[in-house]
Amino acid sequence: MSLPILYSYRRCPFAMRARMALQYAGIAVEHREISLRDKPQSMLLVSPKGTVPVLWIDDIVLDQSLDIMQWALEKSDPDDWNMVDQLISQSWIEKNDGPFKKILDQYKYPNRYPDFSHAEVLRAAMELMLRPMELTLQSSQFLLGNKTSWVDIAIFPFIRQFSMVNPSEFSGLPLSRTKEWLAHFLQSELFGLVMHQHPVWVE
Numbered sequence: 001m002s003l004p005i006l007y008s009y010r011r012c013p014f015a016m017r018a019r020m021a022l023q024y025a026g027i028a029v030e031h032r033e034i035s036l037r038d039k040p041q042s043m044l045l046v047s048p049k050g051t052v053p054v055l056w057i058d059d060i061v062l063d064q065s066l067d068i069m070q071w072a073l074e075k076s077d078p079d080d081w082n083m084v085d086q087l088i089s090q091s092w093i094e095k096n097d098g099p100f101k102k103i104l105d106q107y108k109y110p111n112r113y114p115d116f117s118h119a120e121v122l123r124a125a126m127e128l129m130l131r132p133m134e135l136t137l138q139s140s141q142f143l144l145g146n147k148t149s150w151v152d153i154a155i156f157p158f159i160r161q162f163s164m165v166n167p168s169e170f171s172g173l174p175l176s177r178t179k180e181w182l183a184h185f186l187q188s189e190l191f192g193l194v195m196h197q198h199p200v201w202v203e
Contacts, residue, residue, distance in 0.1 A: 003030045007043045007054040010195065013157030014065040015053040019194040020153050021069035022055075025076040029055070032201035040203050066093070069150055081150040089151045092143060096155045100129040104158060108165050122169075125162065130175055133159075137177035156185045 006022065006029040008015040022029060034040060039050055047054045047063040055062040055071070062068045073082045106113040106121045113121075136143055142152050159182055163170040171179075185191055 002058075003028055005030045005032060005056040007032045007034055007040070007047075007052050007056075008198075009034055009036060009052045010197070012052050013161055014051075016157040016194065017154045018053040018055070018065045018068040018072075020156075020190055021072040021081075021150065023190060023194050024079075024081070024153075025072040027072055027075060031198055033198035035200050040201065042203055066097075066154065069154065073150060079148065081148060081153070084144045084149045084151065088144060089149070092151050093154060095129060096158055100125070100158065103128065104162055107162065126173070130159075130162075130173070130178060133181075134175050134178045137181050142181065152181075152185070156182070160186065 004027070006019070008019060008031060010016075010033065032040070032043070034043065034052060043054055044050055046056050046061045049063060051063070053063070053065055053068055055068045057071075062071055070082075077083075103121060103125045106116050107118075107125060110116075110118060110121075133143065140146050142148055143155065144151055159178070163182060
């Protein structure tokens with residue numbers, strides 16, 4: 001029986017959260033690391049939208065990271081990542097994947113968004129996502145309680161990416177609990193396992 005095929009890109013936060021869920025669930029995959037400039041034709045044939053991650057399981061194709069996460073957790077969820085309030089979960093995910101992702105792009109690529117000043121973008125990130133996270137983490141270790149949930153894993157790669165744009169600026173922000181939360185996942189064995197370097201897959 002052949003392994004599921006995962007098309008991925010190491011630094012993509014969407015692919016990162018999918019890899020973390022698959023690793024956590026103990027699901028072995030054939031990892032195909034892509035080049036964004038030269039996407040493999042086999043990936044485009046099964047998922048014409050051309051973005052990662054893509055999980056190809058026999059005649060099933062999952063090309064949304066959250067679908068891959070949920071598929072993995074349905075197979076195996078040893079620490080009950082999925083046993084959380086789904087309405088609150090959805091609220092965090094909609095905020096992260098929607099407006100915060102746009103703010104993150106503005107923060108990372110200011111030349112593409114000349115209508116937004118750096119101060120405006122940082123303030124928007126704080127008000128929309130970072131300060132609400134900090135307030136939540138003042139009363140619990142993780143976003144939905146005192147144990148890791150799939151929501152933490154789904155949001156972590158985006159906060160990681162934000163923190164890396166300007167590390168000194170992020171270090172100075174009043175986000176002590178958020179920084180502890182981020183460090184917890186950065187130092188985790190799970191994160192280390194999914195960040196191994198893979199050579200670009202060639203058809």
